[in-house]
Amino acid sequence: MSSSGNRHLPAGVEANRPLARFTTVRTGGTADFLAQPGTTADLVEVLGWAKAEGLVVGLIGSGSNLLVADDGFRGLAIKLDGDFSMIERDGEVVSLGGAVRLPSAAAKTAAWGLAGLEFGVNIPGTAGGAVRMNANAYGGKLADVIDSVELCDADGIHRVGPEDLDFAYRSSNIGPDQVVSRVDFRLSPDSPEAIRERLAEMRAWRRETQPSGIKTFGSTFKNPEDPKAGERSAGQLLDEAGCRGLRIGGARFSEVHANFVENMGEATTADVIAVMSAGRERVAEEFGVALEPEVQVLGEVVWPEGWEVGR
Numbered sequence: 001m002s003s004s005g006n007r008h009l010p011a012g013v014e015a016n017r018p019l020a021r022f023t024t025v026r027t028g029g030t031a032d033f034l035a036q037p038g039t040t041a042d043l044v045e046v047l048g049w050a051k052a053e054g055l056v057v058g059l060i061g062s063g064s065n066l067l068v069a070d071d072g073f074r075g076l077a078i079k080l081d082g083d084f085s086m087i088e089r090d091g092e093v094v095s096l097g098g099a100v101r102l103p104s105a106a107a108k109t110a111a112w113g114l115a116g117l118e119f120g121v122n123i124p125g126t127a128g129g130a131v132r133m134n135a136n137a138y139g140g141k142l143a144d145v146i147d148s149v150e151l152c153d154a155d156g157i158h159r160v161g162p163e164d165l166d167f168a169y170r171s172s173n174i175g176p177d178q179v180v181s182r183v184d185f186r187l188s189p190d191s192p193e194a195i196r197e198r199l200a201e202m203r204a205w206r207r208e209t210q211p212s213g214i215k216t217f218g219s220t221f222k223n224p225e226d227p228k229a230g231e232r233s234a235g236q237l238l239d240e241a242g243c244r245g246l247r248i249g250g251a252r253f254s255e256v257h258a259n260f261v262e263n264m265g266e267a268t269t270a271d272v273i274a275v276m277s278a279g280r281e282r283v284a285e286e287f288g289v290a291l292e293p294e295v296q297v298l299g300e301v302v303w304p305e306g307w308e309v310g311r
């Protein structure tokens with residue numbers, strides 16, 4: 001049941017907002033409340049309001065690794081805006097607001113002749129979402145380039161170092177009611193041409209190996225550490241288990257990359273979960289490996305028993 005009735009809403013907080021359009025897979029229902037704060041002061045204020053009202057908080061970056069429940073989210077969804085899109089430079093330290101998209105940051109820092117953020121060129125997430133998820137690509141480590149991270153919660157602003165965040169494979173210790181509002185990166189000087197060349201190679205490699213222009217949240221399952229997987233990635237296991245193109249309702253595993261689930265147009269989150277379940281079952285039967293979802297959820301998504309999914 002919605003918790004939005006009869007409350008006095010602070011400025012900038014809207015009730016009953018659809019969330020599908022804030023995610024790259026475009027599924028799911030409405031949030032009871034949505035705030036899009038543009039300054040740190042507004043952010044801390046709205047977090048304080050949510051705490052006082054006993055509301056659960058859920059952050060949305062680019063929604064590129066996010067699955068919203070079909071029944072929506074009974075709490076306050078926050079999407080950073082305004083000042084949180086700033087990119088600033090002080091020598092070799094580059095500061096990104098939590099809402100800055102990684103491909104923009106990679107292009108901007110390349111133009112400045114600063115290397116270190118190239119990995120972000122093909123990751124359609126924000127700086128905040130990347131830190132929360134410990135996003136990466138091409139074998140690099142996010143922690144190696146982070147100087148410090150600004151976190152906001154209902155009590156105010158805190159600054160932490162990468163060593164405080166317990167980074168592990170696609171995870172950190174950042175909780176659902178903590179907001180990554182700014183990230184400072186320490187980069188290294190290099191020639192803009194050399195960096196741009198690396199970016200072009202990375203883009204070309206992606207074009208060859210991954211689908212583009214589809215509604216997806218990227219990698220569905222984490223690559224397993226289970227020795228039974230025998231060095232195979234989640235995508236290879238799904239592929240060998242016959243999941244490429246497997247469709248349920250409006251969702252299917254991509255024909256191009258078996259670890260990408262695609263919304264064919266009218267998919268619901270339930271369809272996405274059904275296709276994920278079918279793929280996970282096939283991999284378990286074929287190889288005895290239990291795949292773990294990489295995608296995060298907002299709202300009460302009903303997962304099959306025994307699944308560990310982040311929020």
Ligand SMILES: Cc1cc2nc3c(=O)[nH]c(=O)nc-3n(C[C@H](O)[C@H](O)[C@H](O)COP(=O)(O)OP(=O)(O)OC[C@H]3O[C@@H](n4cnc5c(N)ncnc54)[C@H](O)[C@@H]3O)c2cc1C
Nearest residue numbers: 059061062063064065125126128129130135136180217218
């Ligand atoms: C085509 C495609 C390719 C991808 N390739 C890669 C890849 O190569 N490597 C990789 O690691 N990932 C990849 N991803 C996944 C995704 O882009 C990353 O996980 C990204 O870091 C998610 O950022 P986001 O801003 O979209 O976060 P969201 O998807 O919006 O959210 C993800 C999680 O982070 C939390 N969150 C978001 N913003 C904040 C914030 N400011 N403060 C605190 N918590 C926050 C959310 O609440 C949620 O729990 C890919 C996705 C797609 C669609």
